[in-house]
Amino acid sequence: MVMPTKKISEVKNQIVQKKPFDFLSIPILKNFIQSRWYPGIFQWIAFVVFSVIVYELVAGTVDPSRNLGTSLTWVLWWPIVPLLFLFIGRFWCAICPFGKLSDIIRKTIGSVRPTPRFLRKYGLWLIDIFFIAITYSDHIWGIVESPRGSGYLLLLLVTMVVATSVFYERRTFCKTLCFLGGLSGNYSRSGALELRGTPEICKSCKTQSCFKGSEKAEGCPMFQYVRTMDSSADCNLCGNCVKSCPNDSIRISPRVPTAELWGIKNPKIEHAFLAAVIMGIVFVQNITMVSIWQDILTAIGAVTGTDNYNVNFTVAFIISMLIPILLLLGTAKITSLTGGSLAKVKQNFVRFGYAIIPLDLAGHLAHNLFHIITEGKAIWYNTVYFIGMNVTRGDLAFASAPTVQMLQYIIIAIGMVGSIYTAYRIGNKGSFKALMPYYSLMIFLAIINIYLFSLPMMHRV
Amino acid sequence: MKGRILFVLALILILSGNTIAFAHEGDMKVPSTSGLNGNVQAGHSMEGDSQDMEGMDMSGDSHDMEGMDMGGSGHSHGPVVETPPNVKVLGAFGAVNLAFILVGIWNKWFRRRGEI
Numbered sequence: 001m002v003m004p005t006k007k008i009s010e011v012k013n014q015i016v017q018k019k020p021f022d023f024l025s026i027p028i029l030k031n032f033i034q035s036r037w038y039p040g041i042f043q044w045i046a047f048v049v050f051s052v053i054v055y056e057l058v059a060g061t062v063d064p065s066r067n068l069g070t071s072l073t074w075v076l077w078w079p080i081v082p083l084l085f086l087f088i089g090r091f092w093c094a095i096c097p098f099g100k101l102s103d104i105i106r107k108t109i110g111s112v113r114p115t116p117r118f119l120r121k122y123g124l125w126l127i128d129i130f131f132i133a134i135t136y137s138d139h140i141w142g143i144v145e146s147p148r149g150s151g152y153l154l155l156l157l158v159t160m161v162v163a164t165s166v167f168y169e170r171r172t173f174c175k176t177l178c179f180l181g182g183l184s185g186n187y188s189r190s191g192a193l194e195l196r197g198t199p200e201i202c203k204s205c206k207t208q209s210c211f212k213g214s215e216k217a218e219g220c221p222m223f224q225y226v227r228t229m230d231s232s233a234d235c236n237l238c239g240n241c242v243k244s245c246p247n248d249s250i251r252i253s254p255r256v257p258t259a260e261l262w263g264i265k266n267p268k269i270e271h272a273f274l275a276a277v278i279m280g281i282v283f284v285q286n287i288t289m290v291s292i293w294q295d296i297l298t299a300i301g302a303v304t305g306t307d308n309y310n311v312n313f314t315v316a317f318i319i320s321m322l323i324p325i326l327l328l329l330g331t332a333k334i335t336s337l338t339g340g341s342l343a344k345v346k347q348n349f350v351r352f353g354y355a356i357i358p359l360d361l362a363g364h365l366a367h368n369l370f371h372i373i374t375e376g377k378a379i380w381y382n383t384v385y386f387i388g389m390n391v392t393r394g395d396l397a398f399a400s401a402p403t404v405q406m407l408q409y410i411i412i413a414i415g416m417v418g419s420i421y422t423a424y425r426i427g428n429k430g431s432f433k434a435l436m437p438y439y440s441l442m443i444f445l446a447i448i449n450i451y452l453f454s455l456p457m458m459h460r461v
Numbered sequence: 462m463k464g465r466i467l468f469v470l471a472l473i474l475i476l477s478g479n480t481i482a483f484a485h486e487g488d489m490k491v492p493s494t495s496g497l498n499g500n501v502q503a504g505h506s507m508e509g510d511s512q513d514m515e516g517m518d519m520s521g522d523s524h525d526m527e528g529m530d531m532g533g534s535g536h537s538h539g540p541v542v543e544t545p546p547n548v549k550v551l552g553a554f555g556a557v558n559l560a561f562i563l564v565g566i567w568n569k570w571f572r573r574r575g576e577i
Contacts, residue, residue: 058551063541109565148547155554162558166565 019198022251024242033239034216042095043103050097050154056386057151065396067147068382074144075375079368081180082361085187086257089194093184093222094236098161099174103221105165115172115223123176124270128277131179135281136317139288140310171221175234182274185233187364190258190357190418195235197226201249210241210250217243226250230265258418261354262425269346272353276328279356279445280321282363283452287320288313290455324445328353331441338437352438355423359442362415363449366408370457373398373407401456408453416446 024030032038049072056069064070084092093099119126134143134153143149157178164173174181197210210226213219217240220226224234226241226249242250287293300312332348343351374397384391423438424430432439 059546061541062544105562105565109562109569111565111568148544152550152554155551159554159557159561162561166561166568 019251020253020255022253024250024252030242033242038239039091039094039237043097043100046095047097047100052386054151054154054158057147057154060147062147064145064147065378066382066385068386070144070147070150071375071378071382073150075371076379079365079372081184082187082364082368085184086191086361086365087193089188089191089232089237090184090235091237093174093181094238096174096180098157098178099171099221099236101158102161102165102171102173105162106169110165110169111167112169113167115168115170115176119172119176124182124268124274126177127179127182128270128274130177131182131274131281132277132321134179135284136314139284139313139317170219170223174236175222183278186271186274186278186357187361188232188235189260189264189354190361190422191232191260192254192257193237193252194232194255194260195226195237195241195250195252196229197241197245198249198251199227201247202227205247205249207246209244209246213240214244214246217241219244232260233271258358258422261357261422264351264354264426267350267354269350269353272328272350273325275353275356275360276324277321278360279324279363282360282367283320283323283448284317285367286363286449286452286457287316289457290452292455324356327441327444328356331437334437335434339434351426352423355419355426355438355442356445358418358422359412359415359445359449362411362418366411366415366449366453369407369411370404370453373404374401405453409450412446412449412453416442419445 024033053069053072056067057073060067060069081092115123138144138149141149143153160177161173164177205227207214208225208227209219211219211224220240221238222234222236224241226245229235237252242252287296296316297309297312300315301307304311304315306312329345329349332345332352335348335352336343336345376398377394377396381391381393381396419442420439423435423442427435427438
């Protein structure tokens with residue numbers, strides 16, 4: 001049932017005084033989001049660039065420093081994408097070429113079969129496993145450094161997208177299998193943008209067109225029902241609900257970064273686990289690129305009795321993954337034992353696991369900041385070369401290593417403050433003594449990161 | 462608007478030139494993990510080169526890294542043996558994707574014709 005326009009205006013007027021700023025109150029922006037140009041225009045641009053990247057990766061030069069696909073993917077996109085999650089939530093997922101491919105397949109030859117129960121139940125665990133597997137295989141087979149390897153990874157993802165889109169409804173792949181989707185979901189929780197319904201309007205809505213779709217747009221591709229949506233983790237900002245809602249209930253508002261993490265209503269162990277795993281992955285990415293890596297391999301080799309790289313790397317990888325998980329588990333145990341929290345160890349692990357996310361984001365940003373600043377000009381040189389112009393290649397760096405390091409320390413410090421404050425809010429503003437173990441954990445993780453960033457790091461291209 | 466255009470032009474000039482000295486200029490590429498794994502591209506050998514990475518003690522044997530590109534300025538990878546696209550791998554990807562697409566076509570246009 002569509003509400004009368006007058007009633008909607010009255011309700012909105014009452015609400016507008018206590019609600020945050022709504023970007024949809026800007027007419028030009030609202031009209032654009034409601035138009036068929038959004039997000040299509042961005043999707044097609046991204047799709048064309050993606051096609052060029054894949055072509056370059058699988059058919060271009062095998063020299064990563066001169067391959068446009070490598071530099072656009074790993075020097076530009078990968079460092080920038082966490083920034084997007086921080087400032088504009090999962091907007092990238094709305095324009096992602098894989099998502100666009102999924103949309104095309106579904107609309108032409110796709111099925112409307114519901115997502116299998118297995119994927120719905122264990123999808124997040126699969127995302128966790130894929131993320132770990134991709135990071136591991138990158139180090140074993142050198143996917144990032146190899147244009148061909150990167151190309152095959154993208155083609156593998158394309159195959160997964162095609163397979164799921166042929167058989168299942170909406171964006172099943174993005175929701176339950178995409179490793180980046182898991183990452184973006186976690187990061188977007190601490191992001192500065194949210195899309196929400198207006199409860200006072202939604203509660204009397206009978207159309208549910210945000211979920212079911214309308215003649216203006218299809219239903220939420222991420223299976224979200226705006227009326228009950230309280231997280232930005234699964235909102236792509238695709239604008240379908242803005243187009244479909246007959247009651248003008250949707251708002252897109254800025255918010256304090258990390259605010260969503262303070263009161264997760266239904267915390268899940270998969271999310272907490274992923275948060276800890278991402279910290280482990282940041283450790284792996286840093287350790288394998290710094291000068292002490294050889295010493296670590298040698299030390300592990302002394303224990304394993306072999307100098308086989310794969311064996312020793314696997315041990316280092318497992319240890320790096322386990323460190324943040326065990327630290328979080330240990331902290332949860334200590335808090336339970338010392339009476340800081342009456343909740344069980346598992347509950348503490350799950351609740352406070354979300355507090356690591358700001359530090360994850362900071363670690364990811366800081367690590368990739370190094371690549372984009374010290375290798376960023378490769379994007380320019382390779383783009384110019386790709387379009388047929390000749391340019392003298394010089395140094396790839398925009399700034400010096402010490403400058404980058406200083407920025408990295410600042411980012412980690414901000415992340416640490418964010419994580420500590422998130423722990424404080426998750427702990428219901430408990431006493432300093434009660435939450436001390438979590439504060440110590442965040443400081444310890446930050447110190448490890450800062451130590452790793454203080455070491456000279458190698459380049460990607 | 463004029464200012465923006467000038468800014469963009471200035472950026473293009475700066476980026477395309479090779480005249481600015483960067484503190485990072487002396488850095489070099491250290492081995493990729495895949496390089497350590499033996500998946501080294503031709504020309505990545507560091508034999509005979511003795512430049513030290515900033516802040517890294519390269520004096521001992523333990524720091525000799527197979528596959529390390531230590532030559533030249535910038536992050537050059539040295540000579541690379543170019544290989545053509547792997548038609549077999551690409552063909553396999555193409556065939557698998559085509560199979561899924563054909564299943565989709567059969568499913569939607571033939572098996573369930575008229576249902577939707």
